[in-house]
Amino acid sequence: MKLALILNVIDPKIGGVMIMGDRGTGKSTTIRAIADLLPKIPVVKDDPFNSHPTDVDLMSDPVQQLLSEGQSVNTSTMKVPMIDLPLGATEDRVCGTIDIEKALNEGIKTFEPGLLAKANRGILYVDEVNLLDDHLVDILLDSAASGWNTVEREGISIRHPARFVLVGSGNPEEGELRPQLLDRFGMHAEIRTVKDASLRVQIVEQRSQFDQNPYNCIEEWEDKQQVLKAQILEAQSLLPEVNIDFSLRMKISQVCGELDVDGLRGDIVTNRAAKALAAYSGKNNVDSEDIKKVIILCLRHRLRKDPLETIDSGTKVTQIVDKIFD
CATH class of the missing domain: 1.10.8.80 (Magnesium chelatase subunit I, C-Terminal domain)
Incomplete structure (x- = not known):
């Protein structure tokens, strides 16, 4: 599981990870922990879609238009976004919405970005992905296939880049995943509950230490974390x-x-x-x-x-x- 996640951080084009396994085996904890290893990326300042300052494939249409007109854009850096997709999310929350009233009254296209916009150039995590509603699965399939999200309301159309590493987790006992979505995941890890008593005790002790003093625990592993982070950055440049x-x-x-x-x-x-x-x-x-x-x-x-x-x-x-x- 850890190897699959690290390889996807090194090369996001692998296509994400599906992690299936027993309840309480640390799937969600591990996936959310990967956020601390993610490097910073260059972005266009104040752009809601995390547009890349130079790569056209990772730019929103407004940024492309500014550059084609010869204007310069301000840049900054941000951590690679890690976005959670809740099971009960509405389509508008995922895709974003167009303010129809403003469009009709003032003739201005006003777009309220959704989770797909925030996840552009980052990681989109779906816990219990096998319980996700079919209409949201279709949206994810479309975005994963094209790398773009298109929102159409009342004849008004807006699109933005939506290139993300899709990470899902779930318990196979709670339902099967649709084959079309399963095929979209680059890698698939299966997790089983540890049977060895000494390992189980080690996990329980580490968890107890963390609950008693989280900051001490984080400090204790900080050096190893930094080594791993440096290793990932080196791998990205060597790739x-x-x-x-x-x-x-x-x-x-x-x-x-x-x-x-x-x-x-x-x-x-x-x-x-x-x-x-x-x-x-x-x-x-x-x-x-x-x-x-x-x-x-x-x-x-x-x-x-x-x-x-x-x-x-x-x-x-x-x-x-x-x-x-x-």
Whole structure:
């Protein structure tokens, strides 16, 4: 789970993480904790969509218009946004709303940004994603596919960039996730309750220490946190230089072919994740060990479900990987 989240911070194009597992295993805690590791990003000052000052793909239309007219924009930096999407959120809260009254009376397009606007260039987290209403799932699918959110009301249309890393968590016992949405997640981690008594005691003790004195606890781990943050920043700068050999790319596609994975997302995400892991390890070239560490996370949720199959999908991936790579 931690590795999948860190790799998505290094390369947001991996496409997010779906974390499924038992109740009370620290899924939400871990996801919300990743916010402290996120670096600062350059943004256009006072822009509600966190527009990038130079990258056209990550700019809102008004900023693009200003630059095309030769005007300059003020810039600043902000922490990568981490936005929670509540299960009971309305469509207007998620997408944003247009003030129709102002538009009709004054002829001005006034847009009240929603959660998708705030999450642009950041992380959008949906807890209990398998309980999300279908109409909100459709909105997420549209935005994740196009990278833009379009709001249309009474013949008035406004759009803005909505490129975010989608992170979801849930308990499989509470309901299945729609296959279209599941396929949008780049990686899928399955969490099980720890059975080892000594580990359980360690977790309980750490939790008790945190409850008694949170600030001491944060201070105690501050150095390790800073080391991890620096490691992520180094990996982000190294990522463009990382290469993956053609023979390894062939093996990844062979695995996907043998597992009968639909589409090519599995191949693309595995290549990206392996590169991100190599960068995280400080290497310029991907090796087979990097691929083995990430391939289950990238393919487990893409296999066709057979109700009569007793074997776990992760084990199935491991068997094919061992056969092809060894």
